[in-house]
Amino acid sequence: MIGIKSYGVHIPFLRLNRQSIAQYWGGSPAEPGERTVANWDEDAVSMAVGAGMNCLKTVGSPGESISGLFFVSTSFPYKEKQSASIVATALDLPHHCFTADYGNSLRAATIALRTAWQSMEANRSENILITAADFRLGYPGGSLEQILGDGGGALLIGDRDVIASIDGHYGTFENFMDMWRTERDTFVQSWEDRFIHSEGYLRVTSEVIRGVLNKYGIQLKDFSKLVYNAPDTRRHAELARVIKAPKEIVADPLFNYVGNTGVASVLLSLGAVLDTASPGDKLLVANYGDGADAFILTVTEGIHPFQKRNGKIVEAQLRHEKELASYTKYLTFRELMQLQPSSRPPSSYPTPPALWRENKGRLSMYGAKCRACGMVHYPARRVCIQCKSKDHFEEVNLSRSLGKIFTLSIDHLTANLDRPSVYVVVDLDQGGRVQNWLTDCGEPEKMTIGTPVEMTFRREQFAGGMVHYGWKPRPIV
Amino acid sequence: MGIKDKCAIVGMGCTKFGELWDKSGDDLVVEAVSEALEDAGIHLKEIQAGWIGSMSTAWSATGLVYPISLDFIPATRVENKCASGVEALKEACFAVVAGEYDIVLAVGMEKLKDSGASGLFPPTSGLPSGPKIPLNRTAPGSYAQAANRYFYHFKINPEEGKRAIAQIAVKNHFNGSLHPKAQFQKEVTLEQVMKAPIVAWPLGLFDCCGVTDGAAAAIVTTPEIARTLKKDYILVKGFGVSVGALGAIDQNYDFAHWEETVQASRRAYREVGIHDPAKEISVAEVHDCFTITELVTYEDLGFCPKGGAKEYVEAGAFTLKGNLPVNTDGGLKAFGHPIAASGLRMTYEIYNQLLLRAGPRQVKNPGLGLVHCQGGQPGEFNCAVAIFGR
Numbered sequence: 001m002i003g004i005k006s007y008g009v010h011i012p013f014l015r016l017n018r019q020s021i022a023q024y025w026g027g028s029p030a031e032p033g034e035r036t037v038a039n040w041d042e043d044a045v046s047m048a049v050g051a052g053m054n055c056l057k058t059v060g061s062p063g064e065s066i067s068g069l070f071f072v073s074t075s076f077p078y079k080e081k082q083s084a085s086i087v088a089t090a091l092d093l094p095h096h097c098f099t100a101d102y103g104n105s106l107r108a109a110t111i112a113l114r115t116a117w118q119s120m121e122a123n124r125s126e127n128i129l130i131t132a133a134d135f136r137l138g139y140p141g142g143s144l145e146q147i148l149g150d151g152g153g154a155l156l157i158g159d160r161d162v163i164a165s166i167d168g169h170y171g172t173f174e175n176f177m178d179m180w181r182t183e184r185d186t187f188v189q190s191w192e193d194r195f196i197h198s199e200g201y202l203r204v205t206s207e208v209i210r211g212v213l214n215k216y217g218i219q220l221k222d223f224s225k226l227v228y229n230a231p232d233t234r235r236h237a238e239l240a241r242v243i244k245a246p247k248e249i250v251a252d253p254l255f256n257y258v259g260n261t262g263v264a265s266v267l268l269s270l271g272a273v274l275d276t277a278s279p280g281d282k283l284l285v286a287n288y289g290d291g292a293d294a295f296i297l298t299v300t301e302g303i304h305p306f307q308k309r310n311g312k313i314v315e316a317q318l319r320h321e322k323e324l325a326s327y328t329k330y331l332t333f334r335e336l337m338q339l340q341p342s343s344r345p346p347s348s349y350p351t352p353p354a355l356w357r358e359n360k361g362r363l364s365m366y367g368a369k370c371r372a373c374g375m376v377h378y379p380a381r382r383v384c385i386q387c388k389s390k391d392h393f394e395e396v397n398l399s400r401s402l403g404k405i406f407t408l409s410i411d412h413l414t415a416n417l418d419r420p421s422v423y424v425v426v427d428l429d430q431g432g433r434v435q436n437w438l439t440d441c442g443e444p445e446k447m448t449i450g451t452p453v454e455m456t457f458r459r460e461q462f463a464g465g466m467v468h469y470g471w472k473p474r475p476i477v
Numbered sequence: 478m479g480i481k482d483k484c485a486i487v488g489m490g491c492t493k494f495g496e497l498w499d500k501s502g503d504d505l506v507v508e509a510v511s512e513a514l515e516d517a518g519i520h521l522k523e524i525q526a527g528w529i530g531s532m533s534t535a536w537s538a539t540g541l542v543y544p545i546s547l548d549f550i551p552a553t554r555v556e557n558k559c560a561s562g563v564e565a566l567k568e569a570c571f572a573v574v575a576g577e578y579d580i581v582l583a584v585g586m587e588k589l590k591d592s593g594a595s596g597l598f599p600p601t602s603g604l605p606s607g608p609k610i611p612l613n614r615t616a617p618g619s620y621a622q623a624a625n626r627y628f629y630h631f632k633i634n635p636e637e638g639k640r641a642i643a644q645i646a647v648k649n650h651f652n653g654s655l656h657p658k659a660q661f662q663k664e665v666t667l668e669q670v671m672k673a674p675i676v677a678w679p680l681g682l683f684d685c686c687g688v689t690d691g692a693a694a695a696i697v698t699t700p701e702i703a704r705t706l707k708k709d710y711i712l713v714k715g716f717g718v719s720v721g722a723l724g725a726i727d728q729n730y731d732f733a734h735w736e737e738t739v740q741a742s743r744r745a746y747r748e749v750g751i752h753d754p755a756k757e758i759s760v761a762e763v764h765d766c767f768t769i770t771e772l773v774t775y776e777d778l779g780f781c782p783k784g785g786a787k788e789y790v791e792a793g794a795f796t797l798k799g800n801l802p803v804n805t806d807g808g809l810k811a812f813g814h815p816i817a818a819s820g821l822r823m824t825y826e827i828y829n830q831l832l833l834r835a836g837p838r839q840v841k842n843p844g845l846g847l848v849h850c851q852g853g854q855p856g857e858f859n860c861a862v863a864i865f866g867r
Contacts, residue, residue, distance in 0.1 A: 117723055406728075407625050411677045423611075449626065
């Protein structure tokens, strides 16, 4: 039985109330509620890693059995150079893993899902991990800026021990200009909304839903939940009216707490549904963008033990939030508003040969455990600090290690985009000590010696024309 | 064995420290060396070899040979972060004691203000190749980590801890106000220090040393030659060096003491034969890049018990009138901190104290004087200690 084995999300810790954006520009909010804001050190790759870690955590450490890693986004950090390989390195997937980027279409997550499903149907793959994350910018002062949110989702697709089976699919394509970004655009472009929604979103999505029902000879009332993406809250409700879906079966798109997260949107909504699903639930998952996809899923008996083990995955992250201090902070994080340059000397950065050598250390976060005395070192080293044994180490992955703050300071002088920044020394429970910036800490003043932390994959800086990633500690809530 | 009393400093020079917009690094070398030569009463041509300490200004020993026009002498640039100055002096002394040369020159120089940055440029080869050094870290951020852990470790109320280190700033600014070459010749009040803008708590603006241009120089020779040159010279009693690099990645390091200082000073004490430094040292110049640095250093040099520095500071033990005056010229805090020049600037003050030339800052009947330089940050220090006497 082919289906979903696990799911995960990365919902950024920071939120921005739409009211405060509207207030800044002197208008009323485009939608109620708040949107997520990726922290200054997050991007689509780091959020995909976050969602992937979250997804794999629920099934132990299946890294070895993953034969494919798909990374889905419309906001890749590189135009030329694969991003999936960064995600796969960070997730420490096996070297023979098949990596692919799926991009451009807002429907790309279900395009990737269809590919994964079909490749499994053809017995061509074992487990495939789909990670999707987006990080799209609306024009400052425009409604999209309020409607969009940042976030990531992940699905582990396999043919054994699934929590929801994939039973069918129907899809279309449609060449249609509703939302786009050309090579030259920083912000999402869109055409006049009455046209794009009536002839685009509403028509195409309702057609694909009717199409899948016809293809499999089933009716909407056979479904316990209907999961679909939408440009915004209003169109989401409008589609339900067009297809005559009863309110109670329409899944929450999370627009009021997260926003429209682009390619990740449908995965977040599906995740929230799986958080509370019961065996036998039939789910219809539709996804719009340059055409549409519709999948039929059936929740299996496996869902209850899964839920018992993992709790409510989406809800846990929704609850863990902090209101961003101001709208202008968002503008500076996205570098839409330039901060006064720091008076610090420019920081140096690793060059490609150093980056290559450090894939395992910097991106996969491997340390070294001395085979003679057991001391764990990070970064890995040639000579043991304690017993001086040389080249006698076992590689240990520390990215999942928890730790505690040994000491800290709140630095007002740093050139980091978020100032002041909390600078910590962390002792990892598995051994090893890390000195780095603490990220996602709500109130710096509340961080103390002993605060428990976990590691999270982040974008450290853009320098030398390259994006530099690494692992940072963040407080565990 | 050892070098105790086997070499002498017969002349020293030190430029004004500060924001010396009208002077290049070369100018600073010329001025420091000229004063040292004049003090020693020798001619430039008598210099047989030279060492220059410079972290990010001089590129090789051409930074010494070029400004003073001493083409073709054996010369070497020495770099060990903030300990570079003492390291240059140590190399000069070792060469004389080994009998290789008779009269040599040690210079420390740094021209920092031309960079326009409030911080240090990494060495030219400083591309970080591993995940060890976090980007955008700052020196005050690192030292504040140690301060917070120190307070925690010794169960010191953080506010009281902040007040104790503030008193070090007040002391050093007072001492600096008595030195015409200091960068900041201005007293500050405890309240000013306590209320200054926070850089990285507990470190406020007045807990941090400035960014400074400056140079200092020493002429080293044998005691026999020194005696023929002049009456007032000082003898080198001993050196101790220790370099640590692993504390930031080793859970065994406590961030509440400077092990490098402990080890470097014990090496020096052993060489000199010092058993109770608090009693046997008359005056000390120690590394006070931040006030917390000086506080912890008192303990690790053995000037007071571990965890007891706060009480000693509150009792005024290290003021000019105290039992063991520390940083009588204002220290890095008030005299300024041109990285590699600091070690020789400290030596300049000890030299003047031992020769009773320190004017309003003069300590009574000085016997032994100590210099302590320490580069890097908690967990990875380059420490050099030097002890001098008559």
